[in-house]
Amino acid sequence: MMSENEVPEAEKQEFGQRALEAEIHTRWAGKHICYFKELDSTNIRAKQEADSGAVEGTLIVTDKQTAGRGRRGRSWNSPAGVNVYFTLILKPVYEPDKAAMVTLVMALAVAEGITLTCGLDAEIKWPNDVVVNGKKVCGILTEMSMEHDRIRHVVVGVGVNAGLQEFPLEIAATAASLEAECKRPVSRTALVANILEAFEKYYEGFRRELSLSGIRGKYNGRLVNRDREVRVLDPKGEFQGVARGINEAGELLVEHDDGSVTAVFAGEVSVRGIYGYTV
Numbered sequence: 001m002m003s004e005n006e007v008p009e010a011e012k013q014e015f016g017q018r019a020l021e022a023e024i025h026t027r028w029a030g031k032h033i034c035y036f037k038e039l040d041s042t043n044i045r046a047k048q049e050a051d052s053g054a055v056e057g058t059l060i061v062t063d064k065q066t067a068g069r070g071r072r073g074r075s076w077n078s079p080a081g082v083n084v085y086f087t088l089i090l091k092p093v094y095e096p097d098k099a100a101m102v103t104l105v106m107a108l109a110v111a112e113g114i115t116l117t118c119g120l121d122a123e124i125k126w127p128n129d130v131v132v133n134g135k136k137v138c139g140i141l142t143e144m145s146m147e148h149d150r151i152r153h154v155v156v157g158v159g160v161n162a163g164l165q166e167f168p169l170e171i172a173a174t175a176a177s178l179e180a181e182c183k184r185p186v187s188r189t190a191l192v193a194n195i196l197e198a199f200e201k202y203y204e205g206f207r208r209e210l211s212l213s214g215i216r217g218k219y220n221g222r223l224v225n226r227d228r229e230v231r232v233l234d235p236k237g238e239f240q241g242v243a244r245g246i247n248e249a250g251e252l253l254v255e256h257d258d259g260s261v262t263a264v265f266a267g268e269v270s271v272r273g274i275y276g277y278t279v
Contacts, residue, residue, distance in 0.1 A: 060089070
């Protein structure tokens with residue numbers, strides 16, 4: 001039975017249940033799709049579905065979010081008809097301290113998906129912002145549920161600015177859309193499919209190794225911070241240095257003037273470019 005927010009069949013054309021099912025050719029990531037015209041948040045819905053027994057790889061997709069959130073609880077502008085909002089449900093058996101690396105796996109998958117779909121040189125601002133021409137086009141929010149020191153589920157939410165739109169004044173200088181950057185319409189369906197295919201490939205490698213050793217080189221190759229000065233906003237004390245890429249645990253390696261290196265964990269600090277959002 002269709003829920004009140006689920007999209008009617010007549011509306012499922014360029015972007016919707018049928019289009020996604022026809023385009024996604026993965027083995028498990030996105031094989032089961034729950035598509036809605038409007039949700040409060042795909043992460044919220046994904047957690048509800050996971051608690052109700054949804055299988056690993058279930059994909060929650062919506063055309064509009066009314067309560068989208070980003071990292072550190074920031075709101076995420078989520079209008080209808082222009083962007084991509086989805087959350088993938090994972091049911092991992094690894095230890096909880098490994099889950100943070102999933103965000104970096106998804107960031108690489110999004111960057112590759114954008115390049116394949118739009119031909120744009122998508123880069124990553126560590127750990128989880130995807131940028132094009134120095135402006136943010138995607139945010140990723142990973143959340144974990146635990147029970148008795150074990151992971152019950154992990155949900156990975158992705159929001160991509162796909163179509164032309166006006167951004168709020170406070171982010172207008174640092175945000176962009178894919179269509180504005182590539183100067184042509186972007187297929188949201190193809191974008192989701194390409195992201196999921198890349199994620200499935202890289203996540204399976206991560207799950208085998210329980211490290212980012214298999215994608216470290218590719219991730220660092222897209223890291224916009226790499227070999228640039230950054231400011232690390234650590235509650236224990238801010239410091240500056242040069243970002244040298246990530247290690248196999250996904251920590252950002254920041255080199256000090258004396259040549260020593262600090263491994264920065266994403267959950268503890270923020271990193272800023274010295275002269276702007278990315279630089």
